[in-house]
Amino acid sequence: xxxxxxxxxxxxxxxxxxxxxxxxxxxxxxxxxxxxxxxxxxxxxxxxxxxxxxxxxxxxxxxxxxxxxxxxxxxxxxxxxxxxxxxxxxxxxxxxxxxxxxxxxxxxxx
Amino acid sequence: xxxxxxxxxxxxxxxxxxxxxxxxxxxxxxxxxxxxxxxxxxxxxxxxxxxxxxxxxxxxxxxxxxxxxxxxxxxxxxxxxxxxxxxxxxxxxxxxxxxxxxxxxxxxxxxxxxxx
Numbered sequence: 001x002x003x004x005x006x007x008x009x010x011x012x013x014x015x016x017x018x019x020x021x022x023x024x025x026x027x028x029x030x031x032x033x034x035x036x037x038x039x040x041x042x043x044x045x046x047x048x049x050x051x052x053x054x055x056x057x058x059x060x061x062x063x064x065x066x067x068x069x070x071x072x073x074x075x076x077x078x079x080x081x082x083x084x085x086x087x088x089x090x091x092x093x094x095x096x097x098x099x100x101x102x103x104x105x106x107x108x109x110x
Numbered sequence: 111x112x113x114x115x116x117x118x119x120x121x122x123x124x125x126x127x128x129x130x131x132x133x134x135x136x137x138x139x140x141x142x143x144x145x146x147x148x149x150x151x152x153x154x155x156x157x158x159x160x161x162x163x164x165x166x167x168x169x170x171x172x173x174x175x176x177x178x179x180x181x182x183x184x185x186x187x188x189x190x191x192x193x194x195x196x197x198x199x200x201x202x203x204x205x206x207x208x209x210x211x212x213x214x215x216x217x218x219x220x221x222x223x224x225x226x
Binding site (some may be wrong): 099 | 116141151153158166217
C-alpha cells in the first residue's frame with residue numbers, strides 16, 4: 001500500500017526566512033510525485049509534478065526536488081501570501097489515482 | 111480554459127437524505143476523478159472515469175455512493191441515505207492523456223457537505 005508522510009505538520013516562518021518541507025513516500029513503483037497548494041476552504045492548486053530521482057522544478061519562490069525516497073519543497077524568502085497548506089501526493093505506476101499526505105500548514109508572518 | 115467547476119459549493123442535509131453533486135471538468139480532459147477530504151487530512155481517492163467508463167473505485171466507496179459520467183463530459187456523485195460520517199469536502203479533478211499538462215490533475219473548488 002502506498003504511503004506518504006509529510007513533515008513538519010505545521011511550520012511558522014518570518015517573512016524572508018527560507019525553509020524546506022519534506023515528503024517521504026513508499027510506493028511499489030513511482031509514476032509521479034505531485035505538489036499542491038491548498039488555501040482554506042478551496043480545492044488544491046497544482047504546483048509541480050516530478051517523475052524521476054534528481055529532477056528539480058521551480059516556480060517563483062518554490063523549488064521541488066525528488067530522490068528515491070523523498071521529495072523536498074524549498075521555499076526561498078517566503079512572503080505572507082505563501083501561507084497555505086502544501087500537499088504532497090504520489091502516483092503509483094500502473095495507476096492513475098493519487099495518494100496524498102496530510103499536508104504541511106505553512107504560516108508566514110510579516 | 112475555465113477550470114474544473116463543481117456545484118453546489120455547499121450542501122447541508124439531514125441524515126438519511128440523498129444528495130447529488132455535479133462536476134464539470136476542463137474541456138477535452140479525458141479523465142475525471144472524485145476525492146473526499148476531511149479536516150486535517152489530505153484528499154482520499156473515491157473513483158475515476160476515463161471518458162464515460164468508470165475504471166476504478168476505492169474500497170472506501172460504500173454501496174451508498176454512486177458516480178456517473180454519462181457522455182464523457184460532466185460527472186455526478188450521489189450519496190444515498192447520508193450519514194454524519196459523510197460530512198466532508200468532495201473534490202473533483204480532471205486530467206488529460208495528452209498535451210503539455212499530461213497526467214496533471216487539476217482540482218475544482220469542492221463541494222462542502224454537512225450532514226446534520
